[in-house]
Each structure stands twice: as C-alpha cells, then as structure tokens.
Amino acid sequence: MTRAIMIQGAGSNVGKSMLVAGLARAFMRRSLNVAPFKAQNMSNNAAVTEDGGEIGRAQALQAMAAGRAPHSDMNPVLLKPENETGAQVIVQGQRVGHLGARAYTGAKSRLLAPVMESFTRLSRTADLMLIEGAGSPAEINLRAGDIANMGFAEAAGVPVILVGDIDRGGVIAQIVGTQAVLAPQDAARIKGFVINKFRGDVGLFDDGLQEIVSRTGWPSLGVVPWFRDAWRLPPEDVLELASSKGGACKIAVPHLGRIANFDDLTPLANEPGITVQIVEAGSALPGDANLILIAGSKSTIADLATFRANGWDIDLAAHVRRRGRVLGVCGGYQMLGRTIADPDGIEGAPGMVNGLGLLNVHTVMQPRKRLALRDAQDIATGTPLSGYEIHLGDTSGPDCARAWLRVAGRPEGAASEDGRIQGTYLHGLFGNDAFRAAYLAGLGAVSDLAYDATIERALDALAGHLEAHMDLDLIWRLSAAWDEPSTA
Template identity: 75%
Template sequence: MALAIMIQGAGSNVGKSMLVAGLARACVRRGLNVAPFKPQNMSNNAAVTEDGGEIGRAQALQALACRRTPHSDMNPVLLKPESDTGAQIIVQGQRFATLRARDYGTAKPSLLPPVLDSFHRLCASADLVLVEGAGSPAEINLRAGDIANMGFAEAAGVPVILVGDIDRGGVIAQIVGTQAVLTPSDAARIKGFAINKFRGDPSLFDAGLDEIAGRTRWPSLGVVPWFADAWRLPAEDVIDIASSPHGGPLKIAVPRLGRIANFDDLDPLSAEPQVSVEIIEPGRPLPGDAGLVLIPGSKSTTADLAVFRANGWDIDLMAHVRRGGHVLGICGGYQMLGREIADPEGIEGTPGCVTGLGLLDVTTVMRPEKRLSRTRASYLPTGAMVEGYEIHIGQTDGPDCTHAWLEVDGQHHGASSADGRVRGCYLHGLFASDAFRAAYLSGFGAASTLAYDVSVEETLDALAAHLETHMDIDLLLQLAGTPRAP
C-alpha cells in the first residue's frame, strides 16, 4: 500500500499545484513511484486523458512531473463553471450533471465513494500519492459534506501539510488562524506547515517560523523562495499566463472571455522569446498593433460572444482585419467566428440561434454529445505533425471548411477565409508541437528556436531542485502515512 500526504493551503492560490508538481518530480528523482491526486478541482482548463476522460490541467502537469500518463482517477471530481451560479460536474472523467452551487452542496456526499475509489486505485499503483487540496480548510462553512480538504483527509486517513502564501502578507495569521477555526480532530490531521513565495533572504523569516511553530506545535518544513521560472510551466489560471520576461515584437492579443476554457494553447506562445502574449481584460480595447488576435476556447460560447460584443471587441476585431491583421479562433473561438451558432436544444441556455462574428463562412450547431479525444493532425501548408486534443460540443460546417488548414485521419479539419488571414479549428494544444509552432510563427516573421516540451521538463527538474534546497522533503516523507484501507 502506498504512503500518502495531502498539501492543503491556508488560502486559495498559495501555490499548492506547483508545490505538488515540484515535490512529485523531486520524489521521482529519488526513485519513488509517485502519483498525483486532487479529489475536487474547479477549472475550465481541462486536459483529455488517455482513458477518454477529462481532468484539471494542473493534474496533467503533475502527472508529467511524476512521469505518468494522465488518468481520470487523478482528479475524480472536476467542476467546470458555466455561469456565476452553476457548473458542469465531471465525475471520473465523464459528465455527471449540471448543477447550481446550492444543489452541488447537497450532491457532494454522494461523490465521496467515487473519489475514494479513484484514490485507492492510484494507491495500488504507487509508492507515494501526493494529494492536493482545494481552496482552504479554513472555509469551515463548507466542512459539512466536504470532499476536497479535511473531509477527504478524514475519510481516507491521510495526514496534511498546511501551506501559507507569504507574498500576500499576514502569513502568520493564515497558518495560526487556520488552526484556531478548525475542530480539534481536523487540526490534529495537520502534521506540519510550510511557507511559500518568499521574496528575498528566507532567513529573515526565522522569527516568524518560531512564532508559528510555538503557537501551533507543528514543525516547519521550510520557507520556499519565489520560483522565478514558474512562468515556464503550463498555467491553470489565465491570470498566471505570462510572456517571456523580455517579450518579443510579435504581439498576440487574447480577449479574456468570462468563461475562458482550455487556454493551454497560450503557454507555448508565451514562452517564445519573439512573442508577447497580452491578455486583454474586459473594458480594454483590442490593441491596434497586434499581429494576431487569438480567440480562445469557452465553456459557454454564446454567453461569451455576448461579452465579446458588449466590450466592443467585435468592432475592434473588424478594424484589425481591415488593417490586414490575422485572427485565430480555437474551439469556442472558432464557433464565434462563424456566421451563426444554432442551439436548438438549449444546451447553453434558451433554445435559438445567435449571429456570429461573420469572419468565417461556417455555421455551428450545438449537440449534447461532447467530443473528447486526443488527436494527431498535420498542418497542410508544411506537413508538420501536430498533437493535441478536442473537447467540445457542436459541429461546424460551411464553405470555408473547404479551405481547411489541418488534416486529421485523412479528413480536413478547421476552416479558413479565402485569404488565409482568419482561421479556426477545434484542436487544442497544437502550439505545443514545435514544428507547427515554428511554421505558424514564421508567417509573422517571428523565428522559433524553442523546444517546448524540453523546456517544461527542464523547469520541472529545476523546481524539484529548488524544493530539495528549501523544503525538508525527508521530513515530508516521514510524515506521510498509510491511508485507511478501502
């Protein structure tokens, strides 16, 4: 039976996902067979697994850190927000239901059995399972029926390490305050703490560590300095997308849609030295000096199309095209570029049709069946091979599909305007293919010498070395425990 330990945060975005990835690679380098696990995640940035399911993008990165193939058991419950009050619920990789937040709270206890099933299957194939929590256990109003933090830790019998984010300030209160609001039994599950994102000399916080340890009676696993190369790793949240520190002359403008989804297409582009990826927040115009406007995927295409128009981005986009600029739409962005989006069954809301941006002569019809597949394609202009994935509802057809620019299994894929300046496709992840990315960027006069997958691997190794230096991984492994038997 594997050992397991859970990394929980004293707040959201304390860096749990990255710490788990780095710890996983560090333990793999020590010769351990490691698996990542997150009972519940909330993200529209999903990855398609080899077993035909979907998990959070962060768990796919952690699987890579473990040198494992991503599997739906690594994230058995994935919440994909479709509105401010509801989300699609993915259970063990497959769509389970679409529920309002209140209804999901009622349904959570019924999801604990599949969560534990997935966890124990991973335990059977690993020496160590690194579990990532969600949000914070200090949100005690959510403790009843919890499957993401202490509820899971209690059910599975897994010890916990609590992580605080010193970059936000108030980290002593984060850690000590969490202990203060937890029940004695939940607080007893926490076996140690760590501080993340320190800028400067970590020894300057020695007195702070003493205060936390003295007040909580928990041992410190260390103070982790800011990891400057974090931008090189795939981002789970669009706010973490960052270009190369120096940026480049080719500006790619990306409107931030309200339900932006599967934006991992941006990660390889943001790592290119000759490219600057600029996320355009609502209320800002699309920049006039952009060489490419990339409209990303969306969890709610018609709703995000309305947001696109409300921001005046449709007007900006037309001006961009008139100036000779290029446009690329991926998945939901592809659907928006067409003449019409028909939703006869009301999958995304009220049944009906919505007029698209009209830059591609295609029409999309929404259907309830979701396409989930890992896909190999070739880039027709050069023959470069592309590996990616599809994750969408809807079928798109029309005259501009005869100007396809990709080929999948001998069939044309995607669409293009007659002049080639406006393109769309359903294939996510295509920019991770070095040969394709180099060929595509060369059309803008931007040279690419980046080996993206190699860069990610090197960064994971550097992150592992960073944690080996600044965290007590020996203590972490001593504190890991044998989970409760199923």
C-alpha cells in the same frame, strides 16, 4: 506499501498545485513511483487523458512531473463553471450534467464513493500519493459533506501539510487562524506547515516562523522562495493568466470571462521572439498585433456577448481591414462564424445568435461532448502534430472546404478565402515545435524553441528548488502508510 500525504492551503492560490508538481518530480528523482491526486477541482482549463476522460490541467502537469500519463483517476471530480452560480460536473473523466451551487452542495456526499474508488485504484500503482486539496479547510461552512479537504483526509486517513502564501501578506494569521477555526480532529491531521512565495532574505522571517511554531505546535517544513520560472509552466487558474513580454511579434488574446483550455498560450509565452498580450475587459485590442487569438470558452454564447460589450468586435474588424491574422480555437472558432445555435439550451436559454461573421460557417451545440487525444497534420506543410479535442457543438459551412488541418484522417477547421482568418477545434497546436515554428514564420517570427524540453527543465528546476528549501525527508516520514479498505 503505498504512502500518502495531502497538501492543503490556508487559502486559494497559495501555490499548492506548483508544490505538488515540484514534490512529484523531486520524489520521482529519488526513485519513487509517485501519483498526483486531487479529489475535487474547479477549473475550465482541462486536459484530455489517455483513458478518454478529462481532468484539471494542474493534475496533467503533476502527472508529467511524476513521469506518468494523465489519467481520469487523478482528478475524479472536476467542476467547470458555466455561469456565476453553476458548473458542468465531470465525474471520473465524464460529463454527468450541470448543477447549481446549492444543488452541488447537497450532492457532494454522493461523490465520495467515486472519489475513493479512483484514489484506491490509483494508489495500487504508486509508492507515494501526493494529494492536493482545494481552496482552504478554513472554509468551515463547507465542511459538511466535504470531499476536497478535511472530508477527504478523514475518509482516506491521510495526514496533511498546510501551505501559506506570504506574498499576499498576513501569513502568520493564515496559518494560526486556520488552526483556530478547525475542529480539533481536523487540526490534529495537520502535521506541519510550509511558507510559500517568499521574496527577499528568508532569514528576516525567522521570528515569524517561530511565532507560528509556538502558537500551533506544528513544525515548519520550509520557507520556499518565489520560483522565478513558474511562468514557464502551464497555468490552471484563469487568475494566473498573464501577458509575457518577448520580441516584436505580438499576439493579442482577449481575456474572456469563461476562457477555457488556455494552455494553448503557454508555448507562445515561452517564445523569446513573441509577446503575448492578454487584453483585459475595458481595454482595446492593440492595433499593432500580428495575430488576434480567440481562445476556447466554457460558455461560447455568453463570452461572445462579452466580446461585443467590450467593443472587441469593432477592434477585430479593424484588425482584419489592416490584413491582420485571426485564429479562433474551439469556442473562439465558433464565435468567428455566422451563427451559433443552441436548440437544446445547453449553455442557457434555447435559441440562436449571430457570430462575428468572419468565417462562413455555422455552429450547432450538441449534447454529445467530443473528447479525445488526436494525431493531426498541417495540410499546407505536411507537418505532423498532436493535440486534443474537448468541445460541445458541430461546425459546418463553405469555409470548411478550406480546412487547414487533417485530424484522425478527416479535414478539420475552416479558413477565409485569403487564409488570414482560421478556426479549429484542435487544442495543443502550439505545443508542437515544428508546427509552431512554421506558423510563427508566417507572422515574421523565428522559433527554435524545444517546448517539451523547456517544461522538463522547469520541472527539474522546481524540484531542485524545493529540495533546497523544504525538508523532503521529514515529509516522507510524515506521510502515512495507506491500505485500501477491505471489501470483505
């Protein structure tokens, strides 16, 4: 019999994704078959699944924590923001179109059927379903047609744990206030609460904990101290993107407004000899960078305009004159070329813009999305590697004759004549230890990091952390047996 429980937050970024990952590893270590699930996610940092779909990066990490391959059923609705008021909509791993915020609100109720279909199918493979909410159920203005929080909990008949974030302050009001605004039937679904991201002496919060218990009637499932190794794990939200101080070799990454699939940076941030500097809007690209890395983008043309508005095109040209190296991945690769054409208006108004002109290539946006896991090879060294493609657009031109990768048997990428400027559509390059070591050697840095092993150790440490500070036995007892709906 499958059991299920849902982790909802008293606000955004309270640490739900991390808690689900840690619980998945902890319950897996108790010999349970665990599956993560998030009905609706909003993120431009996606993972490609073996079944040919895409899901939020957090669900891919949770799958890894549970010892599973990522599957599109783990995140059946993914929203990828393209501008301030609209997003690309992914349903069961596949792009179905673009919807504005108001139109999506009206469409949510129609998405409950595929959400429940994915949940039902996934539940057949698990002893325990760990479900992550999105945002907060306290946003009661979004309750009608909701599929992310209480709307899903009601449809699936699952109990809820509420998480508060003490690091941002006001955690008593977060928890008590959530109960106060919820409809009685929604509040009744909450079976307990967790305080996350505590710094200092946990005992100092005993009185606060008792206040929450007495005011809500909900039991405490634990006060979780700040997990210091969280930075080692791939972040999903762009708000979590942060610089990492390491060695003398500096990689600078401009923080684009629609930056996407920035998990490429996590292996580099884990390198002791590498400093990854995230350059925020209004700051110059550092003159002492060994490499400027332009990451992927959900809206290449808009982010290219932002790049220029910050004066980063001038900084980048100076970096090139100093014989610095440049790497563009996916959208960053497109920006490095001569032109970007969007004849069908996929990213906005139809038209063509000039790129940064550092690679002699031209990109044409195409409605067809390339989405696949890939085996590849570094042509220069023969080093095998793996990664994934997830992009709209085809790129061609003279500099593609200097392709530096071979992907699925075909040349991939482009390079300048001196090889110092490179672009590729292949994400996940730096997750490959041998390739990363060879690439960093070209920057004068030494790498002996085993990246996957580092992530596994961090997940084990996270599981141990939660075992020590949360009542996992009570969580198991609070989880509910779940039977799929009868089709009779």
